[in-house]
Structures are given as structure tokens and as C-alpha cells.
Amino acid sequence: MSVAPKSIAAPDQVAVRRALLSVSDKTGLIDLAAALAARGVELISTGGTAKAIAAAGLAVKDVSDVTGFPEIMDGRVKTLHPGVHGGLLGIRDDEGHAAAMAEHGIGAIDLLVVNLYPFQETVAKTSDWATAIENIDIGGPAMIRAAAKNHAYVAVVVDPAQYADVMAAIEAGDGTTTLRLRKKLALAAYGRTATYDAAVSNWLADQLGEPNPRYRAIGGELVEVMRYGENPHQLAAFYRTGEKRFGVTTATQLQGKTLSYNNINDTDAAYELVAEFDPKRTAAVAIIKHANPCGVAEAKTLKDAYLKALACDPVSAFGGIVALNRTLDAEAAEEIVKIFTEVIIAPDATDEAKAIVAAKKNLRLLLAGGLPKPAEMGLTVKTVAGGFLAQTRDYGTVDDIDLEVKTRRQPTGGEEKDMAFAFRVVKHVKSNAIVFVKDGATVGIGAGQMSRVDSARIAVSKATEAAKAAGLDRPLTEGSVAASDAFFPFADGLETIVAAGATAVIQPGGSMRDNEVIEAADKAGIAMAFTGMRHFRH
Missing domain, CATH: 3.40.140.20 (AICAR transformylase, duplication domain)
Structure with missing residues (x-):
């Protein structure tokens, strides 16, 4: 049900008289609390945050004293109360809201400082389901969203990196926040909760083996x-x-x-x-x-x-x-x-x-501190007009493939080694892709052409140029092996590779004309193996 908007203009400056602080990451907390207390701001807090502030010798009121209700269910329920959310959502200049706040003894909260349970850090360290679930913050996002919605009156801070700038703005405003600042903080707040929820959603999708959830969120x-x-x-x-x-x-x-x-x-x-x-x-x-x-x-x-x-x-x-x-x-x-x-x-x-x-x-x-794992699944995203395409990373590796030799001639041990090398590389070349390899090194690469034949020709041309640069009179492709990221639709691409001097080819196979391609390979006397795995890259 839609609600008619209030036609009350937001004030430019709002005095910060009361602040609620509830943080998982205690970085910079005491300095912020001390700066607020020095300006006479009343501090409200929860659990470990309240203890840390009190231990620093600062006056702080526990949130249970505000709500009149203790923290219950192992801390799962502590700020989900009208005493908190009324103080965040109340429109100060609305007579009805003001009357409700007065009737129920709800004090306005002018500044909310919250950072969330470390869900992403937790799931990176453990696969225990119960531990992960307990690190999904509920009260924090609810308060952040409430304060951000009511940015006309409430400033919301979600990151320790914001503390210094926010306090500088409050000092410059003689204890007040400006509407522009509150709007910018609201933007950051909604971005933070969206990113957090995206992390939880994607984790659940991974845990449940659901590659295509109805709603997919990407946050950063x-x-x-x-x-x-x-x-x-x-x-x-x-x-x-x-x-x-x-x-x-x-x-x-x-x-x-x-x-x-x-x-x-x-x-x-x-x-x-x-x-x-x-x-x-x-x-x-x-x-x-x-x-x-x-x-x-x-x-x-x-x-x-x-x-x-x-x-x-x-x-x-x-x-x-x-x-x-x-x-x-x-x-x-x-x-x-x-x-x-x-x-x-x-x-x-x-x-x-x-x-x-x-x-x-x-x-x-x-x-980088380490190497990424090629066979590790993950998500890749590409935007299109009005949406995006999401897929798992190309986690297929040649190590997982049993090569199927399709020609009369079997590849030699050296050719097999270079074929595996070439297929590792061709996976990372823009399609259509052809890669020539000899003795553990690429000697010709053709990428991104509309025709696979053109990619092969470019690879041969590059190899010829490199040979000239090295003072050789023969192209480096002589005696090499070649890899194709996808099948040869016709024999002409293979024939271009053979003409360049390749003695073995590795390709996915799967063309309607595979037999023609195999016949051409047999006619040329080369070895050819199928992988059954394609590596398009666009």
C-alpha cells in the first residue's frame, strides 16, 4: 500500500543531541564517542559497544534503558523496538508524529552509527552453516534503512572511514548536520545494506547450489x-x-x-x-x-x-x-x-x-599474495541494456579432460604436452581464437576474429613476423601444435594451420562436419585430439 508523502520541508541544519552507536568493528569508536560527548551529545549504545564506551570513561545509556525491554534471544532482539525505530523514523515537524513520540516517551535520535556483523569475513573463514547464519545482521540493517529514509532529520554513519569527515562537518556546523550531508550519508547507507544483502543472497545461492536465483544482486x-x-x-x-x-x-x-x-x-x-x-x-x-x-x-x-x-x-x-x-x-x-x-x-x-x-x-x-584457482567456480557478470548476464567463471581446465584422439596418427609425448599448454592459453584468448605452441611457449596467437580462418591467418602472420625479428628464415609455427577455442566448422581453418607447419591440433570438436575435419587431418598426416570442452571468450 502506498503512503501519501508528507508535505513538510526538511530543515537544512539539525542539531545532534542524541546518538545511537552500535558497531561490530570498533575501529575509531572511542575517538568518535569522545568527540560527541565533548559536544554534550547523549550516547545510547548496545552490548559490546556500550561496554567499550563505558570502559573508556564516557557516559553511555544502554539501549534496554531506552526501550524498557532487555536484550533477548542471545542478542537477536535488542533494537527492534518502537523506542528505537520511532526515534529514527519520527518526522519532527509533523504534529501527529511529534504527539506520538511525546505520548510514548520516544526521544529523537539525531545520529545513528552502525556497522554490520562481519558476514562476508565469517563465511570466508568457515563453512559452518549455523555460524554463518548467526552473523547475518538484522537489527543493524533495519536501523540503517530507517535512519536513511528519515535523512531529513537523521544522519546515519555506516563505516569507520566516515567518522572523521562526519565529525568535522558537525564541528563546522557548531553541533549540527546539513541536509546535503545527511543525503550523502543516506546514499552510502543504502548502498551498504544493499551490498550486505547481496552477499548474503549470493552465499545462500552458492550453498543451495542454485545457479540462477529469481533475484540476483551484485554489490561492491x-x-x-x-x-x-x-x-x-x-x-x-x-x-x-x-x-x-x-x-x-x-x-x-x-x-x-x-x-x-x-x-x-x-x-x-x-x-x-x-x-x-x-x-x-x-x-x-x-x-x-x-x-x-x-x-x-x-x-x-x-x-x-x-x-x-x-x-x-x-x-x-x-x-x-x-x-x-x-x-x-x-x-x-x-x-x-x-x-x-x-x-x-x-x-x-x-x-x-x-x-x-x-x-x-x-x-x-x-x-597479489597468491594465485587464483583456475578450477574454482565463481560468478562473472556482463551488463546489457536494461539488465545483465551472469554466469559461472570458465572453471574448466585441461587437467580435467580425457583427450580423445580422432586421427590415425597419435600425438607424441612432446606434442601432448604442448597441446595441453596451448589449450590452457586459448581459454584466455578472445574468440575466435587460434594459438600455436612449440616447446612450452606460444609462437603465434590469433584473436577476436569473426572467422576462425582469419584468426589462424593472423596467428601465422604474427609467427612469421616474430621469426624475422629473431633473424630466422622460417616461421616459428613449423613443428608446432595448435589449439582452437571452439570446433572447426569447416576444414579450411585446419588446413590453414597445417599449411603453417603444425603437426598436431587440439580442439573441442562437435561440428556437423567433424568427419571432414578429421579426414583433412589424416590426409595431412597430423595428430588431432578432441576435448569436448569449448572455451568461448567474448
Whole structure:
């Protein structure tokens, strides 16, 4: 049922005489409470918050003294009472509201300070259902929403990071808050509760194995306002969700300029790719440009892996992103800084490597603290007009696939190894994608074309250019293996790959013309294996 709006103009300034503080995160609490008390503000509080304020020698009234009702049900019910919500929701200048407040002894609450139970932190640490449920805050969001709705009279603070600015505003206003401040605080408050509820909802969906809930909420916390987005005329910001996945959001930036929108997008792509390679098995390096790899390689050392990756496309690598699956060491750092590089991201770095990179003051060095797990499910989201598409992350890996050889010739051991390598990489190349690999390194990459044949031709062209740059008279694709992210609809794409000198191919299969493609492979005398798994990436 809709309610007719009150036609009462909100006052610009409201004096803060009474504040309710109830926080899970006690950071900055005592300083805030002391500053409010120094201005003569009456403090009301709950449970552990009240004890902390009292222990600091400040006068504080327990919320049960306000409601006339004790906390019950292990603290589940303490602020859900008219004595609290009436004080938050009452329209001070409405005669009816004022009369009701007076009749029932409800005092106005001018400032609400609440931060919520640490639900996201809890579920990141434990899988215990009961523990997670007990960390779903009920009273906090209810009070926050009430105060935000009544921002005409009430200021609501939901984050310790806001304390200093809010107190500065109150001091500047001689003990009052302005309507503009209260509106901005209400905006933050509703964003906070929406993000919190999104975390709970998505956790429940995961726990229940429900991939497509009727309502899907996505929430995030602002990390940084960017100078611009993909292009200078676009506004942009970087937000952090509650997903605990190593990458840009977990990384510490040791040096260099602030990351741009494109930097973050490309760095994420690079780190997700290099994580496909188990650091316990091999050192791996990925060089990314515009979210596509221009070189990927594995070797015994990061230095050798980097040099092999660079050789694939040294022109495109200029100004790229370099991702490593192991701790950055001095030998690798010395090679990487020889050309202009935008970002280096690794799980960690040695002191010697940090010192080498430090000489390039504009080069960003990010230490992520770990590697993301390629096979770990998660949610990816893409906006469309009027909505968004949500899907699980492409968590399929070549390690989970039993290759089905379809040709008369079986792949050699070396070819099988390179085929697996190529399929790890092609997963991270924009479709249509073709990747040539030889001896644990990409030697040609074709990405993002409308025709798979064109992608193959571009990969061959890149390989030919790289060979010339290396002083070779033959394309690097000779004796290589090739991977396709999806099936070949016709034999022409395969024939382009064979003409480039590839001796083995790995592809998903599943085309109506698979038999024609297999016949072409047999005619050429190459080995070809099907994975049954497609890796479109758009």
C-alpha cells in the first residue's frame, strides 16, 4: 500500500543531541564517542559497544534503558523496538508524529552509527552453516534503512572511514548536520545494506547450489575513483566484491602510477591466465595487451619463461602487462624492465627484484599474495541494456579432460604436452581464437576474429613476423601444435594451420562436419585430439 508523502520541508541544519552507536568493528569508536560527548551529545549504545564506551570513561545509556525491554534471544532482539525505530523514523515537524513520540516517551535520535556483523569475513573463514547464519545482521540493517529514509532529520554513519569527515562537518556546523550531508550519508547507507544483502543472497545461492536465483544482486565497495574509463570521456570506478580470489583486488601496489581502468582489466586477464600453470610444476609468464595474450611460456626459471614469451610477439609486448606465477626474482626483473612495461603482477617479489623495479618509477609492481584457482567456480557478470548476464567463471581446465584422439596418427609425448599448454592459453584468448605452441611457449596467437580462418591467418602472420625479428628464415609455427577455442566448422581453418607447419591440433570438436575435419587431418598426416570442452571468450 502506498503512503501519501508528507508535505513538510526538511530543515537544512539539525542539531545532534542524541546518538545511537552500535558497531561490530570498533575501529575509531572511542575517538568518535569522545568527540560527541565533548559536544554534550547523549550516547545510547548496545552490548559490546556500550561496554567499550563505558570502559573508556564516557557516559553511555544502554539501549534496554531506552526501550524498557532487555536484550533477548542471545542478542537477536535488542533494537527492534518502537523506542528505537520511532526515534529514527519520527518526522519532527509533523504534529501527529511529534504527539506520538511525546505520548510514548520516544526521544529523537539525531545520529545513528552502525556497522554490520562481519558476514562476508565469517563465511570466508568457515563453512559452518549455523555460524554463518548467526552473523547475518538484522537489527543493524533495519536501523540503517530507517535512519536513511528519515535523512531529513537523521544522519546515519555506516563505516569507520566516515567518522572523521562526519565529525568535522558537525564541528563546522557548531553541533549540527546539513541536509546535503545527511543525503550523502543516506546514499552510502543504502548502498551498504544493499551490498550486505547481496552477499548474503549470493552465499545462500552458492550453498543451495542454485545457479540462477529469481533475484540476483551484485554489490561492491568502492576501491578507487578512476580518472576515466576505457576512454577519457567515460566515467569509471573500481569496486571490490566479497569474493576472496587472489588478483588485483588483493594486490599491494608497491610503486608506480595509479592503475587505470584498462590497466586493471588487462592485469586481471593476465593473472587469471598465468594461474593456469601450477607454480610447483613450472615457472610461467604471460604478457597481455588489451586483455589478449601476446606471449605465454613456461620454463625452469621465470627469466627463461619471460624471454620465451617475449619472443612470440616482441612488438605487441611493448607497453604490456606481465604476469608471473611465482615470486618475482632479480633475474626475471632485470629482463622485464629492459622494455617499457605498464604493470608487473606476481604472488610476491624478492627484495632484490623490488629494488630493480624501483628504478623504473612509473612501472607498477603488484603483489597479489597468491594465485587464483583456475578450477574454482565463481560468478562473472556482463551488463546489457536494461539488465545483465551472469554466469559461472570458465572453471574448466585441461587437467580435467580425457583427450580423445580422432586421427590415425597419435600425438607424441612432446606434442601432448604442448597441446595441453596451448589449450590452457586459448581459454584466455578472445574468440575466435587460434594459438600455436612449440616447446612450452606460444609462437603465434590469433584473436577476436569473426572467422576462425582469419584468426589462424593472423596467428601465422604474427609467427612469421616474430621469426624475422629473431633473424630466422622460417616461421616459428613449423613443428608446432595448435589449439582452437571452439570446433572447426569447416576444414579450411585446419588446413590453414597445417599449411603453417603444425603437426598436431587440439580442439573441442562437435561440428556437423567433424568427419571432414578429421579426414583433412589424416590426409595431412597430423595428430588431432578432441576435448569436448569449448572455451568461448567474448
